Amino acid sequence: MRLYDVIRKYLLPIVALVGAVLFVAACGEQRVGLGEFSQKVYAPRYAVGFEIVGAEGHASTILLSHNPWQGAEDVQTALFIAREGEQPPAGFTGQVLRERAERIVCMSSTHVALLDAVGAVQSVVGVSGIDFVTNEYVAANRDKVRDVGYDNSVDYEMVVALDPDVVLLYGVTGASVMESKLRELGIPFAYIGEYVEEVPLGKTEWMVAIGEIVGRRAEAEQLFNQIPERYDALREMAAAAATPKPKVMINTPYADSWFMASATSYVARLIADAGGDYIYKKNTLNSS
Incomplete structure (x- = not known):
């Protein structure tokens, strides 16, 4: 058999097959644009500091935090929660969390309380100022939950050793001092600005944002929906x-x-x- 016939009979089909596979793979990896993540996955009823958006046909979501510290104006941070192997949209410059957080470092005791409220306090592996965290799980598991320090005294070696999926931050009058170091270390972070909310139910509604981070948003929504009616009843009682x-x-x-x-x-x-x-x-x- 001539060389030309060998190439035509055996080699060309193989080349065509490989090309087809590469084409399909390239199509599968095509990233959507950031603008497509405009579908409201969760629009808060009381909170103004966060929202959860998604894109049609995609399992991933983006948690947006608006003005997450006192005095902030037109500040927005974003956490892309990647699910089912999806990639962040083209043009996205925020933080990326894969699937859900199972190991979390909390820089505020209120973060621990919110995780406890949605049934995910066992995900806490690190806190800031453990002696001031009044949580039963943390108190009973000081051998598992480590104190990472605070402000300019954060033990970053400890943070790295804890191998967190995400660090929950807060700012006071500006961005957290931890932000640049966490970027350098490649550790995802999210701002939880519940304390900036002007109404108590808005602060409480941040449990839904926490639920999204740990993969328990449906449960968090169900829990939160039970609170406003009870709160209003107590408020009316106090008013009388x-x-x-x-x-x-x-x-x-x-x-x-x-x-x-x-x-x-x-x-x-x-x-x-x-x-x-x-x-x-x-x-x-x-x-x-």
Whole structure:
């Protein structure tokens, strides 16, 4: 058999088959544009600091955090939660979490409480200031849950050793000091800005965002949906109580300063809903 006939009979079909496989693979890896992630997966009823979006035909979602610290304006951070092997959309520059978080470092004790609320507190492997975390699971598992430090004293070797799927951050008057180092280490992070919410139910609704991170959003939604009616019943009970309303002051002096929550904060709203009179009404900004 001539060489030409051998090539035509055996080699060309193989080349065509390989080309077809590569073409199909390339099509399968084609990434959607960021603009396609505009479908509302979860639109909060009370919270204004987060939303969850997705794209038609895709299992992955993006958790968006809006103005996640005091004084923030037009700040948005994003966590892409990749599912079923999907890749982040073209043009996405935020953080990426694969599937769901099963190992989490919490930089605020409220993050621990939210994880506990959605039944995922066992995912906590690290906290900031363990002596100030009043959670039963953390207290009973100090051999498993490690203290990673705080502010400029974070033990990054400890953070790396804990091998977290995600670190939950918060900012005070700006981005967390941990952000740049976590980027350098390749450890995903997400901002949980529940404390900036102006109404207590908005703060509580962040359990849905936490549920999305740990793969328990449906359960978190179901739990949260039971809360507003009970809360409103208690608020109405307090409103019907005898007057005058008790005057309420919060916090204690720290480093020659006395930090008072804004009159528009969830703390002030919580006091009012409980039938109290918050005495510090001068500050109406979104910062203490």
